[in-house]
Every structure is written in structure tokens, then in C-alpha cells.
Amino acid sequence: xxxxxxxxxxxxxxxxxxxxxxxxxxxxxxxxxxxxxxxxxxxxxxxxxxxxxxxxxxxxxxxxxxxxxxxxxxxxxxxxxxxxxxxxxxxxxxxxxxxxxxxxxxxxxxxxxxxxxxxxxxxxxxxxxxxxxxxxxxxxxxxxxxxxxxxxxxxxxxxxxxxxxxxxxxxxxxxxxxxxxxxxxxxxxxxxxxxxxxxxxxxxxxxxxxxxxxxxxxxxxxxxxxxxxxxxxxxxxxxxxxxxxxxxxxxxxxxxxxxxxxxxxxxxxxxxxxxxxxxxxxxxxxxxxxxxxxxxxxxxxxxxxxxxxxxxxxxxxxxxxxxxxxxxxxxxxxxxxxxxxxxxxxxxxxxxxxxxxxxxxxxxxxxxxxxxxxxxxxxxxxxxxxxxxxxxxxxxxxxxxxxxxxxxxxxxxxxxxxxxxxxxxxxxxxxxxxxxxxxxxxxxxxxxxxxxxxxxxxxxxxxxxxxxxxxxxxxxxxxxxxxxxxxxxxxxxxxxxxxxxxxxxxxxxxxxxxxxxxxxxxxxxxxx
Amino acid sequence: xxxxxxxxxxxxxxxxxxxxxxxxxxxxxxxxxxxxxxxxxxxxxxxxxxxxxxxxxxxxxxxxxxxxxxxxxxxxxxxxxxxxxxxxxxxxxxxxxxxxxxxxxxxxxxxxxxxxxxxxxxxxxxxxxxxxxxxxxxxxxxxxxxxxxxxxxxxxxxxxxxxxxxxxxxxxxxxxxxxxxxxxxxxxxxxxxxxxxxxxxxxxxxxxxxxxxxxxxxxxxxxxxxxxxxxxxxxxxxxxxxxxxxxxxxxxxxxxxxxxxxxxxxxxxxxxxxxxxxxxxxxxxxxxxxxxxxxxxxxxxxxxxxxxxxxxxxxxxxxxxxxxxxxxxxxxxxxxxxxxxxxxxxxxxxxxxxxxxxxxxxxxxxxxxxxxxxxxxxxxxxxxxxxxxxxxxxxxxxx
Numbered sequence: 001x002x003x004x005x006x007x008x009x010x011x012x013x014x015x016x017x018x019x020x021x022x023x024x025x026x027x028x029x030x031x032x033x034x035x036x037x038x039x040x041x042x043x044x045x046x047x048x049x050x051x052x053x054x055x056x057x058x059x060x061x062x063x064x065x066x067x068x069x070x071x072x073x074x075x076x077x078x079x080x081x082x083x084x085x086x087x088x089x090x091x092x093x094x095x096x097x098x099x100x101x102x103x104x105x106x107x108x109x110x111x112x113x114x115x116x117x118x119x120x121x122x123x124x125x126x127x128x129x130x131x132x133x134x135x136x137x138x139x140x141x142x143x144x145x146x147x148x149x150x151x152x153x154x155x156x157x158x159x160x161x162x163x164x165x166x167x168x169x170x171x172x173x174x175x176x177x178x179x180x181x182x183x184x185x186x187x188x189x190x191x192x193x194x195x196x197x198x199x200x201x202x203x204x205x206x207x208x209x210x211x212x213x214x215x216x217x218x219x220x221x222x223x224x225x226x227x228x229x230x231x232x233x234x235x236x237x238x239x240x241x242x243x244x245x246x247x248x249x250x251x252x253x254x255x256x257x258x259x260x261x262x263x264x265x266x267x268x269x270x271x272x273x274x275x276x277x278x279x280x281x282x283x284x285x286x287x288x289x290x291x292x293x294x295x296x297x298x299x300x301x302x303x304x305x306x307x308x309x310x311x312x313x314x315x316x317x318x319x320x321x322x323x324x325x326x327x328x329x330x331x332x333x334x335x336x337x338x339x340x341x342x343x344x345x346x347x348x349x350x351x352x353x354x355x356x357x358x359x360x361x362x363x364x365x366x367x368x369x370x371x372x373x374x375x376x377x378x379x380x381x382x383x384x385x386x387x388x389x390x391x392x393x394x395x396x397x398x399x400x401x402x403x404x405x406x407x408x409x410x411x412x413x414x415x416x417x418x419x420x421x422x423x424x425x426x427x428x429x430x431x432x433x434x435x436x437x438x439x440x441x442x443x444x445x446x447x448x449x450x451x452x453x454x455x456x457x458x459x460x461x462x463x464x465x466x467x468x469x470x471x472x473x474x475x476x477x478x479x480x481x482x483x484x485x486x487x488x489x490x491x492x493x494x495x496x497x498x499x500x501x502x503x504x505x506x507x508x509x510x511x512x513x514x515x516x517x518x519x520x521x522x523x524x525x526x527x528x
Numbered sequence: 529x530x531x532x533x534x535x536x537x538x539x540x541x542x543x544x545x546x547x548x549x550x551x552x553x554x555x556x557x558x559x560x561x562x563x564x565x566x567x568x569x570x571x572x573x574x575x576x577x578x579x580x581x582x583x584x585x586x587x588x589x590x591x592x593x594x595x596x597x598x599x600x601x602x603x604x605x606x607x608x609x610x611x612x613x614x615x616x617x618x619x620x621x622x623x624x625x626x627x628x629x630x631x632x633x634x635x636x637x638x639x640x641x642x643x644x645x646x647x648x649x650x651x652x653x654x655x656x657x658x659x660x661x662x663x664x665x666x667x668x669x670x671x672x673x674x675x676x677x678x679x680x681x682x683x684x685x686x687x688x689x690x691x692x693x694x695x696x697x698x699x700x701x702x703x704x705x706x707x708x709x710x711x712x713x714x715x716x717x718x719x720x721x722x723x724x725x726x727x728x729x730x731x732x733x734x735x736x737x738x739x740x741x742x743x744x745x746x747x748x749x750x751x752x753x754x755x756x757x758x759x760x761x762x763x764x765x766x767x768x769x770x771x772x773x774x775x776x777x778x779x780x781x782x783x784x785x786x787x788x789x790x791x792x793x794x795x796x797x798x799x800x801x802x803x804x805x806x807x808x809x810x811x812x813x814x815x816x817x818x819x820x821x822x823x824x825x826x827x828x829x830x831x832x833x834x835x836x837x838x839x840x841x842x843x844x845x846x847x848x849x850x851x852x853x854x855x856x857x858x859x860x861x862x863x864x865x866x867x868x869x870x871x872x873x874x875x876x877x878x879x880x881x882x883x884x885x886x887x888x889x890x891x892x893x894x895x896x897x898x899x900x901x902x903x904x905x906x907x908x909x910x911x912x913x914x915x916x917x918x919x920x921x922x923x924x925x926x927x
Contacts, residue, residue, distance in 0.1 A: 021608065085752075095862075127781060156625060159710055183840055195713075202736045205735050205737065207732065213789070217786070220720045220722070221722035221723060221725070222719045222723050224723070224781050224785075225781065225785060226785035226788075226789060232754045234752035234755055235736075235753055235754065236730055236739070236754050277844075336785075336788070339784045339788065340781060341778060341781075347810050364570065389732045390732045392910050393729050394729040394771070394775060395734055395759055396727055397726045397754045397755065401715050402713070402715035404717065411625065412631075415625060415627050420633065420635070423635065424616065424623075424637050425613055428637070476666060479587060493613075507606075511606055511607045
């Protein structure tokens with residue numbers, strides 16, 4: 001019997017960014033880069049673990065917007081097109097570097113990896129990443145959880161129960177479409193929780209969610225086991241708390257692994273380094289440079305001077321860091337077991353996209369961690385929260401405290417000078433959507449009006465994405481986030497006016513549907 | 529060396545692999561506003577800029593260039609510009625949120641004219657936003673103006689209920705309320721002193737619906753599912769699944785757990801998405817001093833540099849033959865464009881280079897050759913660096 005459990009959780013999310021109205025759109029690159037650097041490497045890792053019969057457990061959220069993008073034929077086409085271009089560039093790099101063994105090996109490294117990505121995406125998974133992840137869930141090694149329908153920041157819509165319910169229920173229904181079963185866990189957008197939110201989870205039969213540590217530690221009454229056991233909220237769903245120590249070990253700016261000098265440097269990218277005419281076909285159509293993903297240097301140290309990347313050395317570091325992480329979990333769990341007298345669970349949630357995209361060796365670290373944990377120790381077992389609740393179904397009742405995982409732990413990232421202006425508009429659109437749903441829920445079916453109501457709900461949901469407020473706060477690409485918020489709201493209001501006036505303009509409605517085809521079978525009556 | 533792990537250090541004895549520390553994190557910033565602040569009306573109506581904003585790579589896990597609304601396209605897409613959102617809707621609604629244990633945020637949806645009219649009704653011509661603890665004292669009274677729409681209010685009282693109202697004083701001294709917010713509770717900022725422990729068994733294979741149906745008749749008004757199940761299990765009520773009759777937590781466990789977490793709790797480490805941006809920001813500063821040509825060039829440049837210069841050279845060989853011919857440069861066959869032209873580029877460091885170029889006619893019958901020779905010698909004054917280049921391949925034809 002293990003002394004305790006470790007539950008790694010990856011939150012995979014990107015906002016819905018899809019612009020058919022432009023031949024190329026820079027912000028779509030978020031998605032394409034994440035496929036190449038995060039999603040495919042994670043799938044590759046799981047393929048290897050299953051092939052080698054390594055017992056492992058991983059929990060991942062795949063948010064509805066991310067699933068919608070993964071299943072979108074336009075974005076799939078554009079990804080393959082971009083990948084072909086990158087493969088072409090990697091081929092040229094092989095030529096260009098042929099007399100320099102160090103860089104030639106690196107060029108070969110990328111050339112092979114990109115080819116491998118194409119093989120995985122096109123041949124092995126036939127472009128269906130949702131299906132690829134689903135396969136691992138069906139095999140019992142991966143638990144996929146849901147999220148808010150569009151990653152809406154739920155505490156700031158709490159005055160509108162229908163809006164909170166819509167975020168949860170639309171997400172649940174989308175999960176059913178994607179994964180053929182009901183979700184059992186949810187990643188609350190930004191881990192943002194307020195007391196009472198669990199009632200909506202109960203309605204949707206969602207059994208557990210994750211809080212930042214203080215959300216659980218400051219629960220009422222005080223949880224006896226801190227963050228090392230879940231509590232049952234009064235409505236029934238269980239709340240797990242984030243382990244501070246393991247989070248910090250991976251991500252702390254002071255002592256985190258990803259800053260190791262042997263790891264690949266994120267910023268030194270061929271898109272910025274190479275001679276302009278040579279790189280011109282692979283950057284933005286308007287001639288501005290951009291990241292290509294071909295990065296030849298390692299972090300080296302706190303210096304502008306960077307040394308060439310050495311993949312085999314980085315691999316050794318990832319193995320060492322995995323060993324260090326495992327060792328610390330062993331010691332942590334031995335200690336906690338002694339204090340608690342029951343098996344502790346150490347829950348380690350992270351942004352998925354940071355594994356691979358930002359920390360290039362992150363998937364490799366996870367791979368080593370799973371393998372070492374399976375074969376090199378007996379102190380803990382990897383587990384998913386659902387599996388834990390199946391094995392351990394008796395817990396303390398407590399009401400967690402309002403909290404989020406953002407800076408300072410509450411709402412200040414999403415509610416401050418740069419972004420607070422959005423809430424009166426979001427609330428107004430919510431009020432109007434509730435009004436529409438109430439007015440038409442019992443009306444005779446009317447195809448055009450139903451389409452308009454469904455699209456209005458889509459536009460509202462998309463406007464609610466917490467990503468826009470986050471981008472406004474952090475100050476990069478603010479005009480894009482502002483435009484997205486406004487565009488969705490303006491489309492919503494126009495549809496609202498047309499629906500009430502019984503004059504739905506089909507060309508406008510069709511344009512909205514063409515731009516934002518998410519939640520194809522959305523039931524707008526959820527707002528009634 | 530790694531920072532000793534404060535927890536595992538207790539049981540240290542086996543050598544742990546050593547992660548290398550990375551740089552220090554900037555101090556956590558305090559609240560954005562220092563006191564009740566007059567709202568800026570401009571903040572409610574941001575407009576797209578016609579030029580890209582300065583780039584701050586620290587802001588997002590996906591670091592890309594600023595959105596460029598002027599992406600060249602043949603035509604403006606249909607329904608691309610739908611106008612502007614109104615300044616307000618005039619719903620006369622007052623919204624209050626507990627932003628954190630110490631700050632409240634209020635906004636109100638009144639048009640300028642609505643507030644102006646109310647102002648004229650007031651005996652002293654003033655409108656007020658008031659914050660109070662329901663049934664108890666008023667904690668804030670802020671005069672507002674018809675142009676304002678929001679306010680951040682310091683309360684510094686965790687776990688307290690607050691409510692806001694907007695209005696003015698009549699001539700008789702009574703307060704005329706224009707709008708009343710809902711009640712909001714500031715979050716706790718420390719562990720609860722209540723250490724009562726109540727366990728419940730909630731079997732995972734029973735849906736909430738099934739459990740509710742099972743005990744519906746036994747539930748008291750307002751009782752939650754978990755509380756009702758716990759009570760019934762305490763009373764030994766027969767349920768179709770096994771449950772823990774008694775569960776005991778040894779005295780002091782909760783305190784020992786909090787002690788264990790103590791350091792982290794005090795430091796309030798929240799390793800959220802912004803933690804990452806701190807790392808990115810730090811890297812940005814490092815890069816800003818190196819002159820990397822990137823989208824950073826339109827953004828902050830990190831620390832100032834003294835006067836400097838950099839210079840470098842690359843070499844492009846280009847030419848043409850007939851389509852379908854074969855061309856090799858220093859022995860390597862290169863691809864021709866459809867019209868038979870070609871180009872090939874190398875970095876060009878100091879040295880002497882001889883590069884043979886051969887073309888073979890499509891039928892293989894004829895050949896043409898050229899030998900290009902180059903010499904680069906660089907002599908610089910102090911303070912001149914080579915311009916950063918792509919990973920430098922050995923140039924072809926070096927002698």
C-alpha cells in the first residue's frame with residue numbers, strides 16, 4: 001500500500017481564436033504552436049508510456065474552446081499548412097548549416113521533430129486531437145475534465161445564476177459531444193471560486209473541482225488535513241486544494257526547474273535571428289518577424305550571451321529534475337502520512353501549455369517523472385481525483401473560501417483599472433439574454449429566430465472569456481482583447497434587437513455563425 | 529545549489545538531485561489603487577489604436593507580436609465594424625463585488641443625464657455612494673459625479689458582509705436611495721478558528737440525483753445534501769451503501785498541517801499564471817540589454833546602453849540558367865526557381881573563400897562553371913561587436 005498519492009493536473013486551455021475572414025491571423029499561432037510543442041508531445045509521451053506498460057495517471061482539462069478549435073477543419077487545414085512551411089524552413093536550415101556540426105545537429109533535430117509532428121497529426125490521429133486524447137481516457141490512464149464553457153470568470157457573474165449555469169451546462173454538454181460521457185471533474189476558470197458555486201456543479205453532476213491552496217485552507221470550518229485531503233462542500237462536490245510546495249518547485253521564479261541554464265531558451269528564435277530575406281517567407285505576411293519555433297540556444301545563464309542548445313544535456317537535466325521532484329514528493333508524503341495518519345493526496349496543477357511551449361523539456365520531465373514514479377519508488381502512487389474519491393469516499397464537510405489562482409489570490413487580475421469597464425457591458429448582455437430566453441422559451445419553433453437566439457448565446461459566452469480581461473491586465477495585445485470583447489457584445493446586441501423586432505437579418509446572422517461556430521447544438525434555453 | 533526544501537529538509541538524509549536556481553522574482557505588487565479613486569470615464573470606452581502598442585512579452589504565456597488590425601487583405605471583411613458600445617445603458621443598477629479581503633469594487637449603470645437629474649434633486653446638489661455593513665454601521669461615503677461610473681473602496685475587513693447604495697440627501701435630511709446593490713462577503717484571509725470536524729461518506733458511484741432521491745424525505749428545510757447525509761449517517765440511518773460510522777482526527781493535526789505550510793502561507797505565494805509572466809518579464813529585461821532584433825524593438829528596451837555599434841556581413845550568390853538545368857554550389861545541388869534563377873546565402877565571417885558553381889544543361893550535354901572568390905578582413909575600433917547572426921555555419925569554400 002502506498003503512503004499517499006500524487007495527482008498531476010494539466011489545465012489545457014486557449015481562447016477561441018479563429019478568423020476565417022483573414023487568410024492568416026497571427027493570434028491563431030497560439031493554437032498552432034501549442035499543438036506542435038505541447039499537445040502532440042503530451043500525446044507522444046502517453047503513447048510511449050502505454051507502449052512500455054508504465055502504470056501512470058494524468059488529469060487534464062481540455063476546455064470547450066480548445067476542443068472546438070481542435071475539431072475545426074479550417075484550423076486543422078491552417079495548422080497543416082503552417083507545419084509544411086516550417087518543415088520547408090527546417091529543410092533549408094539543414095542546407096544552411098551543413099558545415100557546422102553543432103547547428104546542423106540542431107537543424108536535424110527540428111527537422112525530425114517537425115516531420116514526426118506531421119506524421120502524428122495527419123497519419124496517426126487523422127487531425128483529430130480530441131479523439132487522440134479521448135483514446136487515453138478510454139484506456140483509463142488519463143482523466144479529462146471540463147471547464148467553464150468559454151473560461152468565463154464565474155465570481156463576477158454570480159448575480160446572474162443563469163449565466164453561471166450556462167457556463168457549466170454548456171461545457172458539460174460539449175464534453176459529452178467530445179468524449180462520449182459526462183465529465184466528473186471541472187477546472188473552474190482561473191480556479192475562481194465563490195461559496196455557493198458548488199450548487200451549479202451539483203446540478204450538472206460534477207463531482208469535484210480544484211482550488212488554490214488558500215481557498216481550501218481558509219474554508220469554514222478549518223479543514224483538518226489542510227490541502228492534503230479534499231473536503232466535501234455542502235452541496236456534495238469535493239474541493240481539492242493545490243499543493244503549494246510542488247507548484248513552486250516547478251514554476252517558482254526563484255527556484256523552479258524551467259530556468260535551468262541547460263534548457264532551451266524561449267526567445268532566441270530563427271524568426272528573429274535569421275537574415276530577413278531568407279526568413280521572409282516564414283514570418284508574417286506583413287513582413288513583421290515572428291517566432292518560428294526553431295530555437296538554437298539554451299538559457300545559458302543571466303546573460304545576453306547564449307550558448308547553443310544541447311538536447312541530450314537538456315534531457316539529462318529533465319531526468320535529474322524529475323528525480324528531484326519525485327524525491328521531494330516522497331519525503332513530503334512520508335512526513336504528511338506521519339502527521340495525518342491517513343493517505344495524503346498531493347495535487348499538482350499546472351497550465352498545460354507551459355509544458356513544451358514555454359518549458360520545452362516539460363513533457364520530457366513528465367515522462368521521466370511517470371516512469372521513475374512507477375519503478376523507482378514505493379512511497380506514493382499516481383492517481384486522478386476521481387479515482388481518489390472512488391477509493392476514499394469519506395471526507396470532512398467544509399465551505400471553501402472565495403479565491404482564485406491569480407496574482408494575490410482573488411479577483412484583482414480580472415477586475416482592475418484596465419479591464420473593469422467590460423463588466424457593465426457583460427452584465428447588460430446577460431440581462432438581455434435572460435430576457436430573450438424567458439420570452440421565447442415557450443414560443444413556437446421558428447428556425448431563423450432559433451438560430452439567432454443560439455448565436456446570441458454564443459456571442460455572449462465568447463465575450464465572457466476571462467482571457468480578454470487577463471490580456472488587458474497584462475498589457476500585451478490589448479487591442480485584440482478589446483476588439484474581441486466589443487465585437488462579441490456588439491454582435492450580441494444587434495442580434496438582440498433583431499430578435500425582438502422579429503427582423504433577423506440572415507446575412508448578418510450567417511456571418512456571425514461563419515465567424516464563431518462554437519457549440520453547434522447549444523441550447524439557448526439554458527438562460528431561461 | 530537548490531534552495532533547501534523547507535519541508536523535505538526535515539527528513540533529509542538522502543541526497544536529492546539538485547535543480548539549479550533561477551533568478552529572483554520581482555516583488556509582488558500591491559493593490560493597483562491606493563485609495564478611493566475617482567473613476568476615469570475614458571476607461572469605459574477604450575478604442576482600437578491605429579498603430580501597434582508597444583510590446584510587452586511578459587504578458588502572456590503565448591508571446592507574440594501586437595495585434596495589427598491593419599493586416600493586409602484585399603477587402604474589409606463583411607460586418608467587421610459594428611460601431612461602439614454605449615457609455616452606459618441607464619438601467620439604474622448598482623453592482624458591488626468583493627475583489628479581495630481588503631477591497632470592494634462598485635459600478636453603477638446610470639446615464640450622465642440620470643445622475644445629473646438626481647444631483648439637481650439633492651438639497652446640496654451632491655450624490656453619494658455609501659458602503660455599509662448590513663444592519664450596522666456605514667463604512668464609506670463617497671461623493672460621486674455624473675461622469676463617474678465606478679469606485680474601488682478599501683475596507684480591510686475580511687469575512688465581512690457589505691452592501692452599497694447610491695443616492696442623495698433630501699432637504700429633510702433623509703437619504704433618497706437611487707440604487708441598492710446585493711450583499712457581498714469579503715473572503716477570509718486566515719484559517720478559520722472553527723475546528724469542528726464533521727465527516728460524511730458520499731459514494732462516488734451514486735449520482736447526486738440518486739442520493740437526493742434517496743434521502744429527500746429525510747432532509748430538513750434548507751439542509752444541504754452533504755449535511756443531511758452526515759446527519760443521517762451519524763444517526764445510523766440505513767443507506768444502501770457502506771459509510772463510516774465514526775471518523776476521528778487526532779488532536780493537533782490541523783495545527784501541525786498549518787505549521788508545515790506555515791512559511792508558504794505567510795509569504796502568500798500564489799503560483800498562478802502571473803507567476804510565469806514574472807519569469808518572462810525577467811527574461812525580457814535580460815534580452816532588452818542585448819539588442820536582439822525582435823518585436824521587442826517597438827517596446828521597452830530594458831536598461832540603457834552606452835553608445836555602441838555592431839556590424840556583420842552575409843553573402844548572397846545568385847544567378848540563373850535555363851529551367852530544368854542542374855546547378856551546384858560548392859558541390860551541393862540547389863533548387864532552381866521555375867524561371868531557372870537561383871540564390872543561395874551564407875554567413876560571411878573573416879576569411880578567404882573560393883566557391884565553385886557548376887550548371888549542367890537539362891539534357892546533361894553541356895556544362896558551365898564559375899569560381900567566385902571572396903576575402904573578408906575586419907578591423908574595428910573598441911566597442912564594436914559583430915551583429916548577432918543566425919547560428920553561424922562554416923561558410924562554403926573556405927581556404
